[in-house]
Amino acid sequence: MFSFSGLSKLYQRSRLPFIYPLVLLGALLANPLALRALDWSTLFTAQDVRDHLSTDQGRADALDFCRKLGISKVYVEAFRDGYQPDEQTLKTARDFFRQAGLRVSGCVTTTGIGKTSSGWHVAVCYTNRKNQERLASIFRFAAGIFDEIMIDDFFFTDCECSECAAAKGSMRWPQYREKLMLEMARERVLGPAKQVNPNVKVILKYPQWYDNFQERGYIVDK
Numbered sequence: 088m089f090s091f092s093g094l095s096k097l098y099q100r101s102r103l104p105f106i107y108p109l110v111l112l113g114a115l116l117a118n119p120l121a122l123r124a125l126d127w128s129t130l131f132t133a134q135d136v137r138d139h140l141s142t143d144q145g146r147a148d149a150l151d152f153c154r155k156l157g158i159s160k161v162y163v164e165a166f167r168d169g170y171q172p173d174e175q176t177l178k179t180a181r182d183f184f185r186q187a188g189l190r191v192s193g194c195v196t197t198t199g200i201g202k203t204s205s206g207w208h209v210a211v212c213y214t215n216r217k218n219q220e221r222l223a224s225i226f227r228f229a230a231g232i233f234d235e236i237m238i239d240d241f242f243f244t245d246c247e248c249s250e251c252a253a254a255k256g257s258m259r260w261p262q263y264r265e266k267l268m269l270e271m272a273r274e275r276v277l278g279p280a281k282q283v284n285p286n287v288k289v290i291l292k293y294p295q296w297y298d299n300f301q302e303r304g305y306i307v308d309k
């Protein structure tokens with residue numbers, strides 16, 4: 088096993104500029120895992136699945152795109168903006184990429200699942216019971232097809248509607264949203280998904296507005 092600090096010391100001692108890249112190349116060849124340290128992946132949104140992965144030609148073009156860019160993993164999305172692709176199309180796309188040697192995961196974007204947030208309309212109201220039930224059904228659906236599901240950036244809420252206000256009671260908004268989103272994660276995402284597929288793994292992908300996570304129910308350590 089080669090370490091990068093060890094390589095740097097060797098380079099400093101040798102003072103030969105070509106030694107470092109040569110030794111680095113040797114280290115990579117001696118340790119095939121190091122060659123896989125960086126994986127490129129891409130996401131086919133639910134709408135991409137409908138528009139590009141529902142025909143033989145579309146799937147062949149998508150694979151060609153992945154090969155040209157050195158992509159070794161694809162996320163095939165099962166829900167976004169109120170749209171859920173057909174189950175058979177998702178399974179066919181999953182199997183097609185797997186047979187081509189790529190790793191395949193699912194994805195869910197929790198937008199357009201029903202009543203929207205009273206704040207940022209891209210988010211939804213998670214206090215609303217119908218939304219909660221829809222959320223669970225989306226994850227049951229996705230877990231029936233994929234063993235790994237990524238949740239894209241939008242699993243948060245800033246809703247202050249009358250339902251949310253009543254459920255919040257005397258809590259502060261960030262406190263209520265922490266409680267609400269943890270409950271959603273456990274009871275409406277992980278629970279239903281694991282009921283259908285006990286081996287399923289769920290990845291939470293975060294947006295980039297780090298300083299506001301705690302205001303909108305993204306509780307990273309939980």
Ligand SMILES: [Zn+2]
Nearest residue numbers: 212246248251
């Ligand atoms: Zn609400």
